[in-house]
Amino acid sequence: MALFLLYAFTPSSHLPRFQTVSSSLQFKHSVTERFLRYVVIDTQSDPASPTSPSTEKQKDLGRLLAAELQAMGLADAHLDAHGYVYATIPANTPKKVPVICFCSHMDTSPDCTGKGVKPQIVKNYRGGDIVLPADSTQVIRAAEHPAMSDQIGHDIITTDGTTLLGADNKAGIAEIMDAAQFLIDNPHIKHGAIKILFTPDEEIGRGVDKVDLKKLGADFAYTMDGEIAGNIEDETFSADAATITIEGVSTHPGFAKGKMEHAIKIAAAVVDRLPKDTCSPETTEGKEGFLHPTGISGALEKARVDFIVRDFSDEGLKQKEALLESIVKAVMKDYPRSTYRMEVKQQYRNMKQVIDRHPEIVDYAIEAIRRAGLKPVKASIRGGTDGSRLSFMGLPCPNIFAGEHAFHSRLEWVSRQDMEKAVQTIVHLAMIWEERA
Numbered sequence: 001m002a003l004f005l006l007y008a009f010t011p012s013s014h015l016p017r018f019q020t021v022s023s024s025l026q027f028k029h030s031v032t033e034r035f036l037r038y039v040v041i042d043t044q045s046d047p048a049s050p051t052s053p054s055t056e057k058q059k060d061l062g063r064l065l066a067a068e069l070q071a072m073g074l075a076d077a078h079l080d081a082h083g084y085v086y087a088t089i090p091a092n093t094p095k096k097v098p099v100i101c102f103c104s105h106m107d108t109s110p111d112c113t114g115k116g117v118k119p120q121i122v123k124n125y126r127g128g129d130i131v132l133p134a135d136s137t138q139v140i141r142a143a144e145h146p147a148m149s150d151q152i153g154h155d156i157i158t159t160d161g162t163t164l165l166g167a168d169n170k171a172g173i174a175e176i177m178d179a180a181q182f183l184i185d186n187p188h189i190k191h192g193a194i195k196i197l198f199t200p201d202e203e204i205g206r207g208v209d210k211v212d213l214k215k216l217g218a219d220f221a222y223t224m225d226g227e228i229a230g231n232i233e234d235e236t237f238s239a240d241a242a243t244i245t246i247e248g249v250s251t252h253p254g255f256a257k258g259k260m261e262h263a264i265k266i267a268a269a270v271v272d273r274l275p276k277d278t279c280s281p282e283t284t285e286g287k288e289g290f291l292h293p294t295g296i297s298g299a300l301e302k303a304r305v306d307f308i309v310r311d312f313s314d315e316g317l318k319q320k321e322a323l324l325e326s327i328v329k330a331v332m333k334d335y336p337r338s339t340y341r342m343e344v345k346q347q348y349r350n351m352k353q354v355i356d357r358h359p360e361i362v363d364y365a366i367e368a369i370r371r372a373g374l375k376p377v378k379a380s381i382r383g384g385t386d387g388s389r390l391s392f393m394g395l396p397c398p399n400i401f402a403g404e405h406a407f408h409s410r411l412e413w414v415s416r417q418d419m420e421k422a423v424q425t426i427v428h429l430a431m432i433w434e435e436r437a
């Protein structure tokens with residue numbers, strides 16, 4: 001579908017050229033065709049694998065993307081040994097523009113199979129539930145997916161019901177590829193150097209472990225990995241891991257009266273005293289954090305409980321860790337000869353701490369979303385992204401919508417129209433960085 005976009009720019013002394021020369025963009029989108037080509041390649045990552053990338057098959061997609069970028073004329077496009085794809089769209093403006101990067105991940109979640117994906121397109125969606133053709137128990141119910149109500153008239157892509165779709169994050173990849181092609185085909189659109197980065201192993205938390213930021217050479221970046229069209233996310237959880245290790249008192253069970261202090265029972269008492277109505281994943285939403293046991297192991301002598309701690313602020317994390325320690329101390333009063341050790345390890349931090357130092361990154365994205373014809377919505381992520389780690393590695397990196405929904409499941413879906421809006425957002429963002437330079 002070719003889309004002719006006309007827009008009115010706000011009169012501004014910064015933008016005289018665009019009011020006359022480039023007041024229209026003509027898009028011929030390839031995003032859906034690309035998406036359908038990429039999702040049939042199985043790129044599931046594996047948390048149990050020590051290698052990098054965790055699964056060799058992720059390189060199958062990496063090789064294809066590097067070849068397609070080469071074919072577009074991006075001479076430096078390549079796949080490296082760790083499964084990362086790098087490429088540069090060279091600047092075509094004499095202005096000194098900050099180098100921005102668009103980033104998506106190639107792997108799909110280990111939670112749901114990604115082998116033999118058979119995408120289906122529901123054209124011109126009229127509302128109601130979508131029953132997936134190969135497994136009628138798999139139904140995308142409009143009532144459970146409120147975002148469906150914004151999709152009337154759109155073409156919705158789903159699976160056949162037997163696998164995940166991989167819109168997370170191949171929608172983002174297809175969008176970046178389409179935008180790159182558009183910028184190359186339209187050299188009259190001025191932009192600075194634009195870096196493209198496709199990463200492996202994001203779903204297993206190792207997406208930026210082997211990234212070479214020096215080689216990438218970007219000043220700012222955007223992950224294209226968000227959900228609802230129009231969303232820009234500049235906030236993630238801050239995250240710690242806490243471990244409680246308990247040493248009990250062991251004796252022969254036949255002669256234990258008044259002597260034994262059972263480490264497993266102490267650990268169980270700690271878990272039992274966690275708040276019941278607050279502070280857990282199942283009782284919180286929005287900006288509330290939580291304290292969440294992720295594992296328990298032990299024997300009579302020694303037991304261990306692993307927790308993850310999540311909040312949007314560092315103080316919130318500290319409060320939750322203090323609460324955990326107070327619970328442990330209270331339990332230990334009943335076991336005077338046993339001891340405990342609490343260890344807290346930082347996992348990642350709310351990227352807002354870094355992004356707020358460069359407000360233009362989000363401001364320009366909001367403007368780009370508006371120019372793409374959408375209502376920008378600033379949102380926060382109840383989780384982490386590659387962007388949170390990149391931000392703290394020196395590359396501030398908020399997250400822009402890719403249109404993916406119900407990810408990590410067989411009900412995953414994305415619409416053609418949302419993906420096209422994401423492509424337009426990328427193009428506008430490239431233009432805005434040049435305009436404002």
Ligand SMILES: [Zn+2]
Nearest residue numbers: 105168169225
């Ligand atoms: Zn993702």
